[in-house]
Amino acid sequence: MNTPLIELRDIRKAYGGGDSPRVEVLRGIDLSIHAGEFLAIVGASGSGKSTLMNILGCLDRPTRGEYRFAGEDVAGLGSDELAWLRREAFGFVFQGYHLIPSGTAQENVEMPAIYAGTSAAERHARASALLDRLGLASRTGNRPHQLSGGQQQRVSIARALMNGGHIILADEPTGALDSQSGTEVMALLDELASQGHVVILITHDREVAARAKRIIEIRDGLIISDSASALPHDGRANPKALQAVDLRQRLSAGSEHNGAWKGELVDAVQAAWRVMWINRFRTALTLLGIVIGVASVVVMLAVGEGSKRQVMAQMGAFGSNIIYLNGSAPAPRAAKGIISEYDLAALADLPEVQRIMPVNGAEASVRFGNLDHTSYVGGNDTNFPTIFNWPVAEGSYFTDADERGAAAVAVIGHKVRQKLLKDVSDPIGRYILIENMPFQVVGVLAEKGASSGDSDADNRVAIPYSAASVRLFGTRHPEYVVIAARDAGKVKEAEQAVSRTLLRLHNRKQDFELTNNAAMIQAEARTQGTLSLMLGAIAAISLLVGGIGVMNIMLMTVRERTREIGIRMATGARQRDILRQFLTEAVMLSVVGGLAGIGLALLVGGALLLGKIAVAFEWLAVFGAFGCALVTGVVFGFMPARKAARLDPVAALTSE
Template sequence: MITPLIELREVRKSYGGIDTPKVEVVRGISLSIHPGEFVAVVGASGSGKSTLMNILGCLDRPTSGDYLFAGKNVAELDSDELAWLRREAFGFVFQGYHLIASGTAQENVEMPAIYAGTPATDRHARATALLDRLGLASRTGNRPHQLSGGQQQRVSIARALMNGGHIILADEPTGALDSQSGAEVMALLDELASQGHVVILITHDREVAARAKRVIEIRDGLILSDSASEHAPEHTGDPGLQAADLRQRLDQGATQRGAWKGEMIEALQAAWRIMWINRFRTALTLLGIVIGVASVVVMLAVGEGSKRQVMAQLASFGSNVLYLNGSMPTLREPAGVITLDDVAAVGTLPQVKMIMPVIGNKLMVRYGNNNQEFYVGGNNTYFSEIFNWPVVQGSFFTEADEQSAAAVAVIGQKVREKLMGPHVDPIGQYILVENVPFQVVGVLQGKGASSGDQDSDERVVVPYAAAAIRLFGSHDPAYVTIAAADSGRVAEAEAAIDALMRKLHNGKHDFELTNDAALIQAEARTQNTLSLMLGAIAAISLLVGGIGVMNIMLMTVRERTREIGIRMATGARQRDIMRQFLSEAVLLSMVGGLTGIALAMLIGGALLLGNIAVAFSLTAVLGAFACAVITGVVFGFMPARKAARLDPVKALTSE
């Protein structure tokens, strides 16, 4: 016996139940359809013929009974296998054409081949050939609204044939056409039937049904008559081989994935078209993403710029500097003393780059009739290098000045302003330090105060020997300033100095060793925290933008429900529908992200012109863009999943 291509056994379909009255639309239909048949199912509106077509086309499942396709029970097939049948075995021709409004005639025809994974070149050629064959060669680039009803129906027939169209399911294909266009469509269906395609025509028009070789009349969900019941149907070709071939292809290829690259490109192209068609709404949706990304990038850039500015200022006070001084006296121990011999010994350590003994105190300084109290310190020639504190006028004293205890001085900016005023050239002038004359040889660059301390610019720097002999009468330093060889290994230098000093002082710890690294690290942590807070505040706007994306995608799913049904009818799997809408959400977010980055750069440029510290980080920019994309995925997932789970029949009949 020849295996029927389609066989129904006591198939029933009912709707409702539980909270609504149960309505049985198909009530125990049994029939067989073989390859090569041209069958018309005729009946009045409400007779159940459209529901029967949906069951035959695997758009809907029967409530009870068996549906065998090429001997395979359809009830055993999963959603991907059903999609394969709709894509590879069936081709739908609907009364309402059901073309995707945003796609061209060529793109509508190619859709089943995209989901089948057909290479782009092959599907372009086949779609062009089909449209040419149906007299639409000059209309390939037209969209549905630019075509007449007859032309749209021919496009839907070409789409039905794209993957072979072994079984053409035509639901009232002439119902919305004028008589001439209807005759042309029926002539096409006659031609397809003569070529061996199974054509199942659903109609209420008996004249149209008379074109078929077999007429099945249905009423109230039951078969009233079947013209094939009294004689065997005529088949064309080798029907047994055709059914077996489809069964074999179903068993082998139903779960295979299509060409993801082609599907992704088509999804992105469709997403871009939708965005462009609804560009005003798209722009409003993008606004949240744009503001969010721009805010994150700008806030982080401002935070990083401020951090770098603060760190640069702190570094100018010596980020690798350690301070060594004698310990304070206690009831049991006298004050610790650091000697020049200690200084010389510490200076030989490999972890030490430079070392400078310091002796100083606040002293009265006079120029002319002006008396001011300033910090006067004796230092060696490493002063400028250790503290990164250059001379902006004149020069620093030399090693020869240090060796000879020369009475020369380098003054800070505030000393110059308070003693001499802005109009006096200080170089070569004499100042009295505790009535000892010192000649000014240089002026230090302005530095300001660090961490609330005394203003660093209110100081006078003289050679160490001159200070010891002429001002303080002691050669022992008050403290020692040490520059570590590596600013990243200050702790290692501190440990080496501590060990050496204990050795020099016979194991006593009568000294103190401190550094500014902890202060700088604490400041850096504070700035990092501030940057993160600014970024978090800005990220809230990105979150709001994501909610906007989700809202617009939910609206899009509702507006395009019929399109989703069309894609499912042409073979789209659930993952294809999910990919389509996720692609739209991600593309929306990507465009918003790129626009936000561009806006951030413009804002950053404006801030720089306003002398506000801004430092753009590639990591921050890429991170903000990645967050925008992730936002699209996260907030687009729920609408995409909702679209993928729609019932094909309900989606197709939605308004």
């Protein structure tokens, strides 16, 4: 005698219990089904036939009893092995067709083969052949709403046959069809039975059931009749049928098969894109949070980096090898130290010092005609352009002869030129009054910009040191001294050499103060970096809001597509396949949102650049923001995806 493909012993199924009433739907079913059989399970609504079909198709588990498939106890199979059975051994034909609305006829038919790991070329060819065989060759690209009921049912039959469909479970396959379509579908089932498929027909229609070779009647959860006497139990099964031993071998070998993850991933991406496009307005609103979040992070960091680079460039333009020397009071009530000409001569001889320049200056009133302006007037020598790397844009700088003769000449900054001599085409040779003393303009310095937030280097007037001492301030002691270190990489060593020399000259009295541009630049860089991080952190909050939006839409999507999840599980999808499907959709949302956010950031950055605002995009920041968007999609999409993967197949299929 052949081993039955399906053997049920005392199968019982109950729902409820605890706080709700317990309802026993199946109350002890004993049933054996052999290879090649065509049987009908008939009964009125509520008799338990649909519940029995779900248990037969491994969509549901019995409360009690033993279910053996090809001699294997199904109770000992894990979720992946049950998914393998649904994918390889069973093919479902539902009364409501249960096609995925967003997929074409071809894509619906191919779905079981995707989860089986069939190559794309092979499954395309098989799906096309099945649709052609069922008279749907011209409808492969149509979606379910573009097909009649009979055509949709034929698509579901083709899907049931995609992986072989050795056991066809047809639940009221003609219930939603007109008589002509119903006749065509039954003819197809007759043909499949003659080809060796096990066909299990679930129906309440006696006329439809009469097409089967074996009729089982079920009432109140019990089998009350079984025309089993007409069936071949003695080994004379349909020679075309796949025998139990063959399926048992395939189950042992194939239950560990992981499928083709590439094919599943491509299907997941395509499905995700279709869902996003179909609900594009809702998707756009959801993406808004991610788009704004990514764009904010990128723009904020770019503005912060641009500001930092601008300030660094402006400070660096004055020389990163510059050391400033000031007199200071060694104690609160002590007199401020004085840097003498003897000190300057000693410092100029140090090997670490390249140039040295005293500056005698102060804020002063500058006038031209009836225009007044306050600027910094600094007396210095001819080392000024070299030390500060500050060329003259118009005219020339004053000479050593001007310095020796205390000549009343001036080189004005760009801002002074704009404030006082804007309407003068050629300022060279014109006279300005500095504290009511006339000075002839011999040059205009090139525009330099601000060296810090509250000062503007271009708002200055450079005059000979001797002229400043004699004509304006009445003292030859410098306000401060500018020292250019010989090596920009050894500014600290030069500063230490200057300090040792001055301590020796001033009898170990610390009545001076040294600062250098390198330290100022580093301090400013740290400040700007902290500001950039703060701006980026504030902007990152938008990404969090965007992530919550992703979770919201994914939860809504799971609720809306619960039946689709049930269909995918019925065709062999494992829990991790469903998890991958919905997690892919969450990541797709984040990818699209991230790319749109980067595009928006570049547009905003371009607009800011046109507005003369310093912006510096860094690829690390761009990729970092995009990466954060991806992580957001994974983190906030995982919970809805896991919820989808854990849905009960039967509950999902029967959801509205």
